[in-house]
Amino acid sequence: MEPDLFTAAAEERQEKDPTGSPLAVRMRPRTLDEVVGQQHLLKPGSPLRRLVGEGAGGPAGPSSVILWGPPGTGKTTLAYVVSKATNKRFVELSAITAGVKEVRAVIDGARRATGGFGKETVLFLDEIHRFSKAQQDSLLPAVENRWVTLIAATTENPYFSVISPLLSRSLLLTLEPLTDDDLRGLLKRALSDERGLKDAVTLPEDTEDHLLRIAGGDARRALTALEAAAGAALDKGEPEISLTTLEETVDRAAVKYDRDGDQHYDVASALIKSIRGSDVDAALHYLARMIEAGEDPRFIARRLMISASEDIGLADPNALPIAVAAAQAVAMIGFPEAALTLSHATIALALAPKSNAATTAIGAAMEDVRKGLAGPVPPHLRDGHYKGAAKLGHAQGYVYPHDLPEGIAEQQYAPDALKDREYYSPTRHGAEARYADAVEWTRQHLGRKRS
Incomplete structure (x- = not known):
């Protein structure tokens, strides 16, 4: 697991002669200036620039960096570039498969490498949010003593998923999703660069558009598809990558769909x-x-969560938890596996009994508020937990429902102007039938006049 002189030599040989390496590896940025996207992090004088020694005073700031962003935005790439720019050895671990034992082995190896070979180490830890508190604690001595430069990546909010001591010792950098323009620039470079395809083929606009849809904002996915399609085109003796060749290569049909236009x-x-x-x-x-x-799976998941409340509501109270769970799963796993989760949720919501009663209820209530139908809170419902409240009549005469056998008291809750207003009109669909019975019973016991 720990890097040695043979690993370093292999990396050096690959850089000098990248023949045979995947296109995504050959096109890996060597400097920050070659990084695609993330311009907000790459401005002159930025913390990331200073970290690699650019600007006055050389390297500055903490020896730990946390990269937070969605999949495919270049977290691994940035870690690699930092290691090359600072002439440090690069070791990569994933929190999915590694534990404290593996982390300690890398740290021990880094300490020996520093003492024996004078070579410091960058430890890239992917998906740090999957580490427990105890596992994250094991990183602290290495960070505090600068035995390694820790670069940790996460797709989860680090303020919730990373322990405070580690977060406070780290430079937090937020990565933005790659845009289509970012990926177009990357594809153009890969087509012409000496490390890439060396102008062996061209990429027509319609093929490029479909390739961007396939990539879904992921640079590695874009380059992998480009390499496969270019190889197929060259095998056919074609000077350009046709849409048909790309479709055949990636086994997908070109979907007529504009993510930024009406089709979207x-x-x-x-x-x-x-x-x-x-x-x-x-x-x-x-x-x-x-x-x-290539739609953003998080966008789809958000629409499903809205649908669960807007169109299903209490007719199936499990619909919203299913949609929320799907959104959480999608954020954690991404495509392609997220397609299964979205299918799961879509089927459940489509087959659920439907009710828009919750939607119409809050709409009617908000409309009354906009019209000025509000009024003061009834005195017996006001806060009585302060000196002088009783003299004002606040909280006086309030009946505590739990003191009554049926758990409901006949008293007024709404302001006078709205005391007989009924907003919620439940259907008899699915589970909402029991809510219909419940609302009828409670309104009777509250002494409401039927509207």
């Missing part, structure tokens, strides 16, 4: 309306179109 909103709308209409097959079709077009 039309397909998303069709997905939600198909779920609302309980047509599970149509819903799955539109979901598939969004996935194949």
